[in-house]
Amino acid sequence: MTPTITAVTGFVIWSLFLLLLMELMRTRLVLTKAIPANGFKPDNSNLSPFMQRLARAHANCVEGLPIFGGLMLIAVVTGRSAITDPLAYVFLATRILQSVIHLSSLSALAVTLRFSAFAVQMGIAVYWSVRLVVA
Template identity: 70%
Template sequence: MSASLTALLGFMAWTLVLLVLMEAIRSKLVLTGEVPANGFNPENTNLSPFMQRLARAHANCLEGLPIFGGLLLLAAVAGKTSVTDPLAYLLLAARIVQSVIHLASLSPAAVTARFTAFAVQVGIAVYWVVRLAA
């Protein structure tokens, strides 16, 4: 499997890890009677700050998947993974770093670091679009 497809798999797996973590914590909250089964909202705004950050980190992955994953898939289908392979793992690493920082803190320094990780992803995507279109 090419680096591009491996990174795409990693992106989807990371998104799934965040979802499984969120649902495991929600299940514990229901089983312990802390929250009724119908007491959740999509943003987890009625739960702890960590759970709210977890919901946003997961949503960020879902929002980015069509763009970043789409470019990786397009390159693979078009036989142009030579464009995306060199930066595919960096894109995945930047996504994971962004999520981990999001889960850890909302301090100004953390938000700046998280934005930097996102900017790396956007920069890579723009570069890929230009190269794939050429």
């Protein structure tokens, strides 16, 4: 697999991991009768702060997948993954870092670091976009 295919696959798997983690934790809450099965809000706003951050970290991945994943898939389908390959692993690492920071804390420093990881992803996406259009 090329770095681009590996990164887009990793992005999907990371999104799935966050979803599975959330659903396992929700299942435990239902089985222990802490929350009724129909008692969950989509953003987990009626649950712990960690569960709220987990819902947002997962949503961030789902929101970004069409953009970032789309750019990588466009590069592969058009035979131009040489454009995305060099930064594909950097993209994936900063995506995972963003989520891990999000899960860890909402302190001012954590939010700044999380945004910095996202800004790197945005910069990569803009670079890829320009290269895919111009090349």
